[in-house]
Amino acid sequence: MRQKKCIIIGAGIGGMAAAVRLATKGHHVVVLEKNYRPGGKIGEIKRDGFRFDTGPSLFTLPYLVDELLNLGNTHDASYFSYQKLKTVCRYFYEDGTQINAYENPLEFAEEIALRTGEPKDAVLNYLSIAQQRYEATSDLFIFNPLNKALKVYKDLDPEKLKPLLKVNPLQTMHSENKKHFRSPQVIQLFDRYATYNGSSPFMASSMLNMISHLEHNSGAFFPDKGMHSIVEAVYKKAINSGVNFLFNTEVKDLKIKNNQILSVHTNQGDFDADLFISDVDVNTFYRKPAARLKAPKSVKNPSLSSSALIFYWGMDRTFPDLDLHNILFSGNYREEFNALFKTRELYHDPTVYLFISSKIVKSDAPEGKENWFVMINVPPSGDRDWMELKEIARKYIIEKIKRVLKTDPTPYILFEEVATPHSIQEFTGSFKGALYGNNSNSIWSAFLRHKNQSSRYKNLFFTGGSVHPGGGIPLCLASASIVEKEIEKI
Numbered sequence: 001m002r003q004k005k006c007i008i009i010g011a012g013i014g015g016m017a018a019a020v021r022l023a024t025k026g027h028h029v030v031v032l033e034k035n036y037r038p039g040g041k042i043g044e045i046k047r048d049g050f051r052f053d054t055g056p057s058l059f060t061l062p063y064l065v066d067e068l069l070n071l072g073n074t075h076d077a078s079y080f081s082y083q084k085l086k087t088v089c090r091y092f093y094e095d096g097t098q099i100n101a102y103e104n105p106l107e108f109a110e111e112i113a114l115r116t117g118e119p120k121d122a123v124l125n126y127l128s129i130a131q132q133r134y135e136a137t138s139d140l141f142i143f144n145p146l147n148k149a150l151k152v153y154k155d156l157d158p159e160k161l162k163p164l165l166k167v168n169p170l171q172t173m174h175s176e177n178k179k180h181f182r183s184p185q186v187i188q189l190f191d192r193y194a195t196y197n198g199s200s201p202f203m204a205s206s207m208l209n210m211i212s213h214l215e216h217n218s219g220a221f222f223p224d225k226g227m228h229s230i231v232e233a234v235y236k237k238a239i240n241s242g243v244n245f246l247f248n249t250e251v252k253d254l255k256i257k258n259n260q261i262l263s264v265h266t267n268q269g270d271f272d273a274d275l276f277i278s279d280v281d282v283n284t285f286y287r288k289p290a291a292r293l294k295a296p297k298s299v300k301n302p303s304l305s306s307s308a309l310i311f312y313w314g315m316d317r318t319f320p321d322l323d324l325h326n327i328l329f330s331g332n333y334r335e336e337f338n339a340l341f342k343t344r345e346l347y348h349d350p351t352v353y354l355f356i357s358s359k360i361v362k363s364d365a366p367e368g369k370e371n372w373f374v375m376i377n378v379p380p381s382g383d384r385d386w387m388e389l390k391e392i393a394r395k396y397i398i399e400k401i402k403r404v405l406k407t408d409p410t411p412y413i414l415f416e417e418v419a420t421p422h423s424i425q426e427f428t429g430s431f432k433g434a435l436y437g438n439n440s441n442s443i444w445s446a447f448l449r450h451k452n453q454s455s456r457y458k459n460l461f462f463t464g465g466s467v468h469p470g471g472g473i474p475l476c477l478a479s480a481s482i483v484e485k486e487i488e489k490i
């Protein structure tokens with residue numbers, strides 16, 4: 001194929017992965033990024049000897065990063081390393097129950113049996129079903145364009161597809177989990193996987209119960225230098241592959257003729273190209289730089305995924321009872337999700353996620369101290385005033401920590417930084433601060449996600465967490481590889 005001039009709008013992980021792939025194929029690639037740095041939602045804060053990953057913290061399918069770093073002739077995988085976690089997460093419940101979610105399925109099942117009385121075979125059987133579902137659907141729904149699903153489906157081994165016949169997609173994740181388990185704690189633990197794409201277990205299809213496979217069979221990992229080292233490695237790879245990045249360059253408009261994008265207009269001037277790839281949250285893309293394009297229905301009336309409110313606390317001591325990932329569960333998960341997706345309010349007893357990267361990356365906090373990332377899910381509400389709301393949420397969170405961990409964290413907080421739906425929206429361009437674009441609360445969600453190539457503007461492509469196949473680092477990497485395949489065909 002002749003060398004093409006490609007413009008990528010946005011240096012999030014999806015945009016950078018697409019840049020690496022296209023540059024490796026010999027195309028001329030320029031990335032236009034409105035911020036002063038790459039990474040989008042994968043950010044970091046450094047303050048007073050502490051370092052915080054500000055966005056993603058759960059890292060699965062690391063081979064997708066390796067694959068990207070190993071493309072072409074530059075061998076750039078050596079500066080990125082990671083380890084497999086023995087304990088995926090430590091779960092804490094209001095009634096005092098604690099569960100260590102070991103990565104090894106048998107150890108995990110035994111731990112659950114010990115802590116809750118749930119038979120270990122029920123857990124093993126559940127994880128095996130999750131694995132079969134993942135293996136049956138990943139080629140259909142993750143690693144190929146959605147419009148090619150039928151073709152891929154025809155080529156798949158019918159034996160592999162059999163597990164899908166047992167799924168009732170009309171059933172919610174929660175109703176299916178209730179059939180598998182008796183213990184409310186175990187049901188809640190597996191319901192939680194709905195939040196991995198910002199959805200509700202009381203609304204999302206049971207098909208999504210396969211997500212637990214990624215952590216408990218395939219494994220949860222953590223980069224040796226923290227999550228932001230993924231950005232550093234991919235950025236370096238892009239530079240080594242010849243990609244040109246222009247920062248502080250915001251795309252404001254597109255010039256179109258005969259269903260072709262001709263150029264983009266930015267605060268730094270106009271740029272023309274043969275191909276344009278947007279890594280901008282698709283709900284923002286059609287409202288801002290591409291406001292003159294006709295937006296699909298799923299964008300006009302989006303059902304957004306949840307957002308987050310995060311406190312980054314430099315803590316003046318260590319907490320040996322906590323692990324890298326910790327969840328302090330709400331006493332009433334159904335009410336919490338109602339508040340997130342129906343009444344759209346802050347919930348007084350939120351599930352608190354506590355992530356402490358210094359448990360693994362010792363240099364992330366000074367000796368004897370810890371870096372706490374304290375997050376609750378909140379409705380996508382970047383347009384609200386968070387000054388007052390964050391104070392209320394902070395009180396709920398501290399009460400929760402006191403009740404569940406029997407410790408008042410307040411005297412140990414040396415300093416605080418905060419991310420709100422508003423700041424997430426402003427910095428990363430995600431519509432209303434939604435973390436994963438649209439949610440998966442309907443059984444049609446997977447089919448309604450925006451495609452990776454525009455059906456009208458043939459030289460316009462889409463990558464990143466708000467389009468097919470979905471949100472989260474692995475799926476963004478998959479979207480970039482789909483874009484590469486689509487471009488190869490033209």
Ligand code: FAD
Binds near residue numbers: 012015055279436
């Ligand atoms: P984004 O990160 O959305 O970046 C888009 C880029 O486009 C930004 O840099 C933005 O500045 C730029 N841009 C926007 N508009 C313009 C414009 N007009 N002109 C030029 N540039 C523009 N994923 C996981 O896998 N595990 C997790 O544990 C996890 N937790 C998360 C926690 C939080 C708090 C957040 C915010 C996200 C989390 N995610 C997680 C999701 C994951 O971070 C995202 O799915 C992924 O990083 C999105 O990448 P992207 O390619 O869509 O680009």
